[in-house]
Each structure stands twice: as structure tokens, then as C-alpha cells.
Amino acid sequence: MSKPIQNRTRATRARLIESAQGIIAAKGYGALRVEDVVQTAGVAKGTFFAHFAGKDGLMELMIGAQINAFLDEAETWPAPQTIDDLVSQIVPLIQFMTSERYVFDVILRHSGAAAREEIGPIAQTFTRQVDVVARWLSDSPFRKDISGYLLAEGIQAFSVQAMALHFCAINNSETMEDRLRIYLDAWLNPRLAS
Amino acid sequence: MSKPIQNRTRATRARLIESAQGIIAAKGYGALRVEDVVQTAGVAKGTFFAHFAGKDGLMELMIGAQINAFLDEAETWPAPQTIDDLVSQIVPLIQFMTSERYVFDVILRHSGAAAREEIGPIAQTFTRQVDVVARWLSDSPFRKDISGYLLAEGIQAFSVQAMALHFCAINNSETMEDRLRIYLDAWLNPRLAS
């Protein structure tokens, strides 16, 4: 599965992924059905499950790839010097993550949670995001009393919070972006010690 | 549904809930099957869905009730004066929330997310927890540069982060409690302004 031995295997897997990408592009992540994927790919249902760890496994790959694309770009950006800049640099990613309720659910379900031993694709991107943001922070004018790594973890926690509230009916008076700005200002620029 | 008109309705609903409670007590939340619930309750499957918004709706009620029980007790506790106290007062709740992977998933899925217009039971408990913790903080020696409400929201965000990492294979070197302590110390006791 991780190391296809036959060419046939790689070809089948590629067809399945291509098929899935087509369906997602056309109808969105939440509308993807395994039966549709295998039908478009021209294989039997069982083949799908021989290639991926279920529908969720495929989703991890697809969504994880998308998040990594965002992080690839984020990595090239300069260290943000203001909260506003930081928020602007995070927003594209969290906008993708909240583009569909289903996508956010999948991400949450796998964010800190490798199924078994090895860490899954989405959990990897969360680790990577902390690294990317920590690197930014090493060259940013925010609080220095704790490590950039810890700061980055906090940013992630607040991002998740902002995204979760975004889907809450009662909390739509502020935009996700505004809410995140408030959180991160409080987190990165504390005015006074206790 | 919200206002049972007939006694029969209330009785049926009570039997369904009782049945569900029995199954959960015996086998855990994740092992609950709707078919088992209706069989034990002695009603048809369709009846279940006439009484609850699906399996998830029932779970929201059951888990929400449990969380509320924890908050009932938490409300009677004094304002924590140290991070350790605060963590100790939060830990019982997050221990329940992480008692089963399935429970945590359900909670995440509904934490900030009312299905439609009205806010769901679990989302309500999240709002309530912020209130309870904010009240604690009004009488605690932590940072005062931001509102207790915002502080409480942050505590919630960090709690979720700690819980999520708890289920991650790669992150089990520290306990959930230790991780939370580190987060909350950084959040509530910033040493220096930027």
C-alpha cells in the first residue's frame, strides 16, 4: 500500500485519486461517495479499500495535500510584524479548513489523532503548521517569555476555536477573522503581567 | 418533540432514554446502536427518529447532561488561586470528555456547531463552561488586561488542544494535565509584555 510493488497497483491508485479529485472539484468533499469514485475509476469497491484506509483515509490524503499546499506558500512569506499581518497570513488556510462543514469535521477528527501508531497526513500538517508559525515568530515583535513553539501551538488552538465558533449559529456577529484577531492579540501581546 | 402533547409520548421518550442509559452504562457511548436502543425500549426504529434528531441528537442529550453535571459541581467550587488549582478544577471534565475517542469526536463535532438555528445541548455546555470559568477568574490572581470572558474562551481553546493532542500517538510523552498546565500558565501568567 505504501510501497506499490506492481505497476498495476500504482496505476489503479492513480485512477482512484484522479477520480476522487474530479468528484471533489465538481461536487465538493462532502458529496464524495466511494461508490462514485470506484465507478468513475472503473474498479470494484473492494479495490478502493485495498488502496486506502477507508473513505476517511482518502480524505486525509486529499485534504492533507491541500493544507500542505497552503503551508508551502506560507513558508515563503516573511515574518509578520503585526497581529494584522499574522492574521492575514493565517486566514487563507483557515478559510479552506472552513470551506465545508464536512472538511472541518474531518480535519478536527484527524488533527491530533493518528489512528494507530503512525501519525496521519492531517496531523502531520498540524505539526508542520506549528513549525512554520514558530519560525515566523522567531523574527516577530511579540512576547518572548515563552518559546515560539508554544506560541505557535497557542495560535493553532485559537485558530481552531475561531473556526469552531464560525459554525455556531449563535456566534456569527463577528467574523472568524475578527475573532481570531482578538484572540491572537491577547495571546501574543499581553499588556500586563498578573 | 420539545413539548410532548400526549403522555404516551413522554413515556416512550423516557423508555428510549432509559434504554440508552443502560446500554451506555454497560458498553460505553461508542458501542451504542440505535437498533439496540429501540429493541430494549420495545418500540420500532422509526419511533426513535421521531423523538430524537438521529443518533447524534441523542448523544448530544446524553453527553450534554453529563457535562452539565460536571459544571453543576464546578460552579460550587471557589475561585482557583493558582494555575495548579485551576487545572485540578478543569481536569475532571476533560477526563470525561476524553474517556472515549467517540465521546470526544461527538463533542468536537457539536461544540461550536448548532445543526441549524438553535444552539445544541453540547454547544450550550461550552457556552456555560466559559461563563463558569469567567466567574472563577473574576476572583483569581491572573492577568487582568483582558476580560474574564476572553480568558475563559482561551482556557477552553487550550483545553481542546490538550485533549486533541492526548489522542495523538506522537504526543504521549506528557500527560494531558501537564500539557494543559503549561498552556494555561503561558495564557494566564504572561511574564513580560512584548
Next chain:
DNA sequence: TTCCAAAATTGACCACGGTCAATTAATTTC
């Protein structure tokens, strides 16, 4: 008491993710 409209209940049926023994294809051995 009889009849009616609304409410509650039923259970056959569907959707969809997932399984696995059996079959077919590829690779290795001699």
C-alpha cells in the same frame, strides 16, 4: 357513542461505508 382530525407509531426499505472468501493476474522458481 360515534366519528374525525391530529399525533404517534410502525416496519419495510434505502444509502452508504466497509468486509472477505473467491478469482484472476503477475512474479518467481525450477
Next chain:
DNA sequence: GAAATTAATTGACCGTGGTCAATTTTGGAA
């Protein structure tokens, strides 16, 4: 190149959540 071995694929089948037209029960109007 035939036989044996390993890998990939198949599709009938299952579990489980959810739907809905048909049926039964209920409370009240006449």
C-alpha cells in the same frame, strides 16, 4: 515455459443510520 507462489482485484454481502407512506392511537367535537 510450466508450475508454484504471491499480489491485486472482484462483487456479493453485511452493519448500521436514517426515511416515509401506511397504520394505529388518542383526544375531543357533534
